[in-house]
Amino acid sequence: MKHKILIVGAGIIGCSLADEFTRRGAAVTIIDAAEVGAATSAATFAWINSNNKKPLEYSTLNVLGLQAHERAASRPGARWFHQTGNVQIAQNDKEQQALHTKVEQHLANGYEAKLLSAERVRELEPSLNSPHLTGGALYPKEGWIDTATMCTSLLNRAMASGATFVPYQTVTSIQQSNVTATSSDGEQRTYEADVVILAAGNGTRRILSTAGIPFPTLEPSGTGTRNGSTASAGVGIISTTGPVDAGIRHIVRAEGIALRPARNGGITFADHPTGGQWDLDDPRIWTVPALLLERARELYPALRNVSTENVSVGIRVLPEDGLTIADWIDHNHSVYAVATHSGVTLSAHLAESVAEEVLNGHRHESLEPFGLSRFAATSM
Ligand SMILES: Cc1cc2nc3c(=O)[nH]c(=O)nc-3n(C[C@H](O)[C@H](O)[C@H](O)COP(=O)(O)OP(=O)(O)OC[C@H]3O[C@@H](n4cnc5c(N)ncnc54)[C@H](O)[C@@H]3O)c2cc1C
Known part of the structure; x- marks a missing residue:
């Protein structure tokens, strides 16, 4: 039946x-x-x-989950998984050391990760402007979904x-x-x-x-109780620019920002690590898109020619x-x-x-x- x-x-x-x-x-x-x-x-x-x-x-x-997306992407008509890889950059020795530790842990767990020299990061992301770049890490299997x-x-x-x-x-x-x-x-x-x-x-x-x-x-807005203490119930800000050729080839993560290509030909930003944790009634929430664009323009100067086109307030689904x-x-x-x-x-x-x-x-x-x-x- x-x-x-x-x-x-x-x-x-x-x-x-x-x-x-x-x-x-x-x-x-x-x-x-x-x-x-x-x-x-x-x-x-x-x-x-x-x-x-x-x-x-x-x-x-x-x-x-990642492997299931790889399988699904091989089916006819499935054009939503952009397996660009993820480059995390380090801009000082402390960040470089932390990346080193993290990559070792991932490799020990069988998760693909590679430590990168500053030169290799520049080859992978030639439009990146980071005078203090010390190196980075590449997670080649990662990507983003439209x-x-x-x-x-x-x-x-x-x-x-x-x-x-x-x-x-x-x-x-x-x-x-x-x-x-x-x-x-x-x-x-x-x-x-x-x-x-x-x-x-x-x-x-x-x-x-x-x-x-x-x-x-958790309650879907403002603060809630998590493990017995008060915690943010996971409000995050995602903003996207209008179309721009900023030369961003991967998901790129740096201190305080994550960015990636967007479906409209622009660039999507999140604050660390993927959208931050805000309270809906915190007025500073509305300053986030401008701050993110400013940070992103330091890393990718071509973003000076474009402005934010869309801002979304996302509320995480949080057990x-x-x-x-x-x-x-x-x-x-x-x-x-x-x-x-x-x-x-x-x-x-x-x-x-x-x-x-x-x-x-x-x-x-x-x-x-x-x-x-x-x-x-x-x-x-
Ligand atoms: C800022 C932010 C960044 C994130 N970043 C990532 C990331 O990088 N990677 C990742 O994997 N995940 C990320 N997440 C989490 C991910 O987006 C969510 O886990 C996922 O979208 C949840 O999908 P869902 O289908 O469960 O819920 P939803 O997309 O919320 O869908 C639920 C649907 O149910 C409907 N509905 C609700 N109540 C009723 C009702 N009473 N009757 C009928 N319909 C109803 C709603 O209209 C809605 O369409 C992020 C989330 C946020 C907020």
């Missing part, structure tokens, strides 16, 4: 799931409160990496194989696998499926609260321990939830392994550490 799957949320996770479930023959409906890829997945640095990720099992999950293209392409591919996408449907309650959603004109509609997959990012916690089920992600949740919500196996930081890196691997678990009952070993049992008990 064909499995009937309802996916809530058409971000990078929901669209990847829709494509994977459809490929495996399930009857998929995907609904979203807004449009495809419009929430956190539209305001992300989208760097595909397992660079400095801790603990080891999370690092392994991210390596599998999330808008990935989300729409996967959704279109799923729809071409029979999936249904219904935008502007806000889920207002869930009871087992019965989901009630309200459209923008106030009309209520009920969806029934064999399995509901919640991939609603920062919305999943609220959806489950309608059934009285706690879900261990309480900052990692990943991929697990059944209930003992009857009618509702499954995926909520994660690093969701762009992890999307392709999570889609494959969650589809396998839901359809065939095999839980991928990489998911073992990322169940709900590590938090306080959650049951439907």
Whole structure:
């Protein structure tokens, strides 16, 4: 019998799931409160990496994420993974020493990394202006994802194989696998499926609260409680210039800034490491794009000819321990939830392994550490 799957949320996770479930023959409906890829997945640095990720099992999950993107990129029509490599530069001896240590640790874990001389950095990034450059590191397998293209392409591919996408449907309650959603004109509609997959990012916690089920992600704005202490719930700023030929060939990271080519032909910036951690009510948040452009112009003088074209405020999807949740919500196996930081890196691997678990009952070993049992008990 064909499995009937309802996916809530058409971000990078929901669209990847829709494509994977459809490929495996399930009857998929995907609904979203807004449009495809419009929430956190539209305001992300989208760097595909397992660079400095801790603990080891999370690092392994991210390596599998990168490898799944490499596999997905070899399929016809997949033009969203830009595997440019990532160059991190050092501009003083302390930074150089830190890079040395980091590269050694990565190599010891089997992650591809290479220490670079200043001359080699200049060969790789000939437009870089860094008079105090002491060297750098190259992570050749890393890259960035054009999330808008990935989300729409996967959704279109799923729809071409029979999936249904219904935008502007806000889920207002869930009871087992019965989901009630309200459209923008106030009309209520009920969806029934064999399995509901919640991939609603920062919305999943609220959806489950309608059934009285706690879900261990941080509040999506301002500060929240993390490991018992107050912490930022992960607001980050991403800004993009208009089109420019600044000669930036890789993801480039330097103290206080990360930059990369953007889908519009401009350059996308994030503050360290991928978007910083801000409070929404901190007014300094709005000074970030100008500061980033100023820093970037020091490194790439051609950026003096261009201005910021787009600023996005992204709100990370953060489980309480900052990692990943991929697990059944209930003992009857009618509702499954995926909520994660690093969701762009992890999307392709999570889609494959969650589809396998839901359809065939095999839980991928990489998911073992990322169940709900590590938090306080959650049951439907
Ligand atoms: C500043 C910043 C930088 C980042 N940098 C990186 C990076 O470099 N690399 C990386 O891998 N990750 C990065 N991330 C994290 C990554 O972007 C996220 O983990 C990922 O986008 C989450 O995708 P998602 O599909 O789970 O959530 P979302 O993209 O938020 O999608 C959830 C969808 O659910 C819908 N929804 C919500 N509530 C409801 C409801 N009640 N009913 C119906 N639909 C609903 C929303 O409309 C939305 O479309 C970054 C995040 C930020 C904020």
